[in-house]
Every structure is written in C-alpha cells, then in structure tokens.
Amino acid sequence: xxxxxxxxxxxxxxxxxxxxxxxxxxxxxxxxxxxxxxxxxxxxxxxxxxxxxxxxxxxxxxxxxxxxxxxxxxxxxxxxxxxxxxxxxxxxxxxxxxxxxxxxxxxxxxxx
Amino acid sequence: xxxxxxxxxxxxxxxxxxxxxxxxxxxxxxxxxxxxxxxxxxxxxxxxxxxxxxxxxxxxxxxxxxxxxxxxxxxxxxxxxxxxxxxxxxxxxxxxxxxxxxxxxxx
Numbered sequence: 001x002x003x004x005x006x007x008x009x010x011x012x013x014x015x016x017x018x019x020x021x022x023x024x025x026x027x028x029x030x031x032x033x034x035x036x037x038x039x040x041x042x043x044x045x046x047x048x049x050x051x052x053x054x055x056x057x058x059x060x061x062x063x064x065x066x067x068x069x070x071x072x073x074x075x076x077x078x079x080x081x082x083x084x085x086x087x088x089x090x091x092x093x094x095x096x097x098x099x100x101x102x103x104x105x106x107x108x109x110x111x112x
Numbered sequence: 113x114x115x116x117x118x119x120x121x122x123x124x125x126x127x128x129x130x131x132x133x134x135x136x137x138x139x140x141x142x143x144x145x146x147x148x149x150x151x152x153x154x155x156x157x158x159x160x161x162x163x164x165x166x167x168x169x170x171x172x173x174x175x176x177x178x179x180x181x182x183x184x185x186x187x188x189x190x191x192x193x194x195x196x197x198x199x200x201x202x203x204x205x206x207x208x209x210x211x212x213x214x215x216x217x218x219x
Contacts, residue, residue: 033207041211042116042199042209042210042211043156043209056206090156097206098205100146101207103155104155105154105155106155
C-alpha cells in the first residue's frame with residue numbers, strides 16, 4: 001500500500017460540473033498539502049492543513065474548496081472550473097510542516 | 113523574484129558522465145533543503161535531503177552554501193535511469209519548489 005494515495009488518477013470534467021479529488025495518507029503524518037502543477041511550470045502550493053486546520057490558502061480561487069475531515073484524509077472540491085485549471089493536482093503529506101513531504105501520484109485533471 | 117531558481121537545462125550527458133547543477137534560493141529563513149526527482153507525468157519523489165556539511169548518497173552528492181545561498185547536486189557515473197527533472201526545494205514554514213532541471217542521459 002503506497003504512503004499517499006490519490007483518486008481518481010484521471011478526471012475529465014465540464015465547466016459546469018462538480019467533482020471532488022480525494023487524498024489519503026497512511027504515514028501517520030500531521031500535515032497535508034494540495035499542489036497544482038501546470039505544464040512546464042513549477043509546483044504551486046494551494047493549501048496547507050496542519051492537524052486538520054487550514055493554515056495556508058495561497059490566493060486560490062473559490063472554485064477550489066479543500067476539506068480535511070481528519071489527519072489522514074484531504075479532499076479538493078471542484079466547482080465551475082475553467083479550462084486553464086487543467087493540470088496535475090498533487091497531494092502531499094509530511095510528519096510536520098518542517099519536514100520533507102511525500103507525494104501521491106496525482107490527479108490529472110482536464111477541464112473541457 | 114522566485115524563491116528558488118534553477119537552470120532548466122536540459123543537460124544532455126552520455127552514460128558514465130558526471131553532471132552537476134545548482135539552484136539558488138532567496139529566502140534566507142529557509143531551514144531545510146531537499147532534492148526531489150520527478151519523472152515525466154509522475155509525482156515528485158524525494159531524492160535526498162541536503163545538509164550544511166554536504167552529503168552523499170551513492171552516486172549523488174549534495175552541497176549547501178548558505179553564504180551564497182545556493183544548493184548543488186552532482187551525479188557521478190550517470191545511468192540512463194537518471195534521466196528525469198530534478199527539483200530543488202527550500203523550506204521554512206512551507207516547501208518552495210524550483211521549476212526543475214532536466215537531465216537526459218544518453219546511451
């Protein structure tokens with residue numbers, strides 16, 4: 001079983017759809033993250049949760065809504081996305097906010 | 113100014129060669145540094161942490177120069193499987209990723 005699991009691996013959605021990305025970590029970590037990676041761009045931090053509390057929101061549009069019901073699970077709810085939101089969305093976790101992060105395999109999202 | 117800057121490359125090297133590249137960081141508050149490796153269309157994976165005294169892991173050597181605020185990675189005896197994008201990462205209260213340096217090892 002991998003340490004950080006993301007589902008789905010691929011998602012195609014229309015601009016009026018609502019969908020959710022799921023992340024689960026089996027490492028006993030206290031911090032979880034959502035990153036966005038667009039083609040040929042660096043990883044962009046979207047949200048940080050530490051002990052289930054959101055501690056950072058990097059000016060992400062409200063059409064992205066995170067949820068962290070417990071320390072092992074993280075969701076990203078998507079609503080009325082734009083084509084430019086098409087990207088690889090990566091979840092990561094770390095033992096603490098000061099230690100290295102481990103990534104899930106990502107969800108490749110295409111908005112049509 | 114980006115927090116972490118890297119030469120995007122690509123560095124094209126033959127098998128067995130040594131390849132080295134740097135990254136610079138602007139946030140002097142960064143406490144920890146890492147190199148991650150990312151294969152095409154895959155997630156980043158931790159390659160190694162970078163310690164002030166420099167550290168080695170097999171064919172990989174990482175160095176940190178706090179005075180000049182740069183980190184380096186050297187790969188000796190390159191293998192075809194070393195072809196990837198290498199991400200430089202600094203951390204204070206969050207991870208800051210560079211855009212990556214692409215290395216291609218050819219037979």
